[in-house]
Amino acid sequence: MSAAAAPMQGEFHLSDGDYETIARMAHAHAGIMLGTGKRQLVYSRLAKQVRRRGMADFADYVALLRNDADARREAIFALTTNHTKFFREDHHFTHFAEHVRPDLLARSERGTPVRLWSAACSSGEEPYTLAMTLLGEDRAGGGRIAQRDIAILATDLAPHVIATAKAGRYPADMARDIPDRFRRTWVKPVGDEIAMAPELQRVIAYKHLNLLESWPMRGRFDVIFCRNVMIYFDEPTKARLLERFAGLIPAGGYMYIGHSERLIGPAATMFDSVGHTIYRRRG
Numbered sequence: 544m545s546a547a548a549a550p551m552q553g554e555f556h557l558s559d560g561d562y563e564t565i566a567r568m569a570h571a572h573a574g575i576m577l578g579t580g581k582r583q584l585v586y587s588r589l590a591k592q593v594r595r596r597g598m599a600d601f602a603d604y605v606a607l608l609r610n611d612a613d614a615r616r617e618a619i620f621a622l623t624t625n626h627t628k629f630f631r632e633d634h635h636f637t638h639f640a641e642h643v644r645p646d647l648l649a650r651s652e653r654g655t656p657v658r659l660w661s662a663a664c665s666s667g668e669e670p671y672t673l674a675m676t677l678l679g680e681d682r683a684g685g686g687r688i689a690q691r692d693i694a695i696l697a698t699d700l701a702p703h704v705i706a707t708a709k710a711g712r713y714p715a716d717m718a719r720d721i722p723d724r725f726r727r728t729w730v731k732p733v734g735d736e737i738a739m740a741p742e743l744q745r746v747i748a749y750k751h752l753n754l755l756e757s758w759p760m761r762g763r764f765d766v767i768f769c770r771n772v773m774i775y776f777d778e779p780t781k782a783r784l785l786e787r788f789a790g791l792i793p794a795g796g797y798m799y800i801g802h803s804e805r806l807i808g809p810a811a812t813m814f815d816s817v818g819h820t821i822y823r824r825r826g
C-alpha cells in the first residue's frame with residue numbers, strides 16, 4: 544500500500560480525499576507542494592487545529608476549510624516549515640562582507656539608497672544576520688551606518704514568524720550560532736533570552752508577503768536573499784519567482800539562494816554564478 548493510500552492512524556482520521564484537498568489548498572495558496580511523504584507532517588501540524596475546534600475528525604475540519612478563508616489561511620500558516628538560524632549557510636555572509644558590503648557602504652555614504660530583501664525570512668534570523676554583517680563589528684560605526692538610507696525588507700507568508708522577528712527576542716542558546724565578534728556588539732542577554740540591538744531593528748522593515756501574490760514594492764533591490772523556500776515549490780513556480788526577482792535586481796546586484804536550490808527558467812541566463820548559490824545580475 545502506498546503512503547498516499549495508507550489510512551492515517553492517530554487521534555483523528557485523515558482520509559486520502561481530505562489529505563489531497565489539504566495538499567491542493569497549500570499548493571494553490573502558497574505554492575507549497577505536499578507529496579505523499581508529507582502526510583505525517585500534515586497530520587501533526589493540523590491535528591492541533593482539529594482538536595482546538597473540538598472537531599471529531601479531519602472531515603469536519605476540511606469542510607470548514609472549504610468555506611472559511613480565515614481558517615484556510617491559518618491552516619496554511621501552520622503548514623509552513625520555518626526552520627532557520629543565525630548565520631545559516633555562513634559562506635553567503637562571508638561573500639557579502641567581502642564582495643558586496645564595501646560597495647554598498649561607499650554608495651550609502653554618498654547618499655545613494657541601499658535596499659536589500661530577505662524574502663521568506665521566517666522568524667528573522669536571516670535579516671538580523673544580514674544587518675549585523677552590513678553594520679559591522681563596531682557598535683559606534685555600525686550605529687552611524689544605520690542612520691543612512693539603508694533598508695532591509697524582510698517578508699514572510701506566516702504572521703507568527705513575522706511577530707517573532709519583529710520582537711527580536713530569541714532563546715539564549717541560539718546565540719551560539721552568532722560569531723563572538725558580532726554577538727558582543729549586537730546581542731544583549733536578557734534573562735534566558737537574547738535581544739537584538741535597536742540599530743539592527745532600525746534598518747529592518749518586516750512585512751507579511753506571499754511570494755506568489757502581487758508585490759507592493761516599487762523600487763529595486765541591490766541584493767535579494769531567497770533561501771530555502773523554493774525547495775517547497777514546483778518547477779514552474781520557482782522559474783516564475785526567480786524571473787520576478789531578476790526583474791527587481793539592477794545589473795551588478797546579487798541574488799543568494801539556498802544550498803539545494805538552483806537558478807532555472809529565464810533567470811538562469813540573467814545572472815553569472817559568482818560563488819556557491821550566489822549570483823550576480825548581468826548588465
Ligand SMILES: C[S@@+](CC[C@H](N)C(=O)[O-])C[C@H]1O[C@@H](n2cnc3c(N)ncnc32)[C@H](O)[C@@H]1O
Nearest residue numbers: 573623625627663665700701753754770771772
Ligand atoms: C525554511 S524557512 C527559510 C528561512 C530562511 N530564508 C532561511 O534560509 O533560513 C521557509 C520560509 O518560507 C515561508 N514561505 C513558505 N511559502 C511562502 C510563500 N508562498 N510566500 C512567502 N513565504 C513563504 C515559510 O513561512 C517559512 O518561514
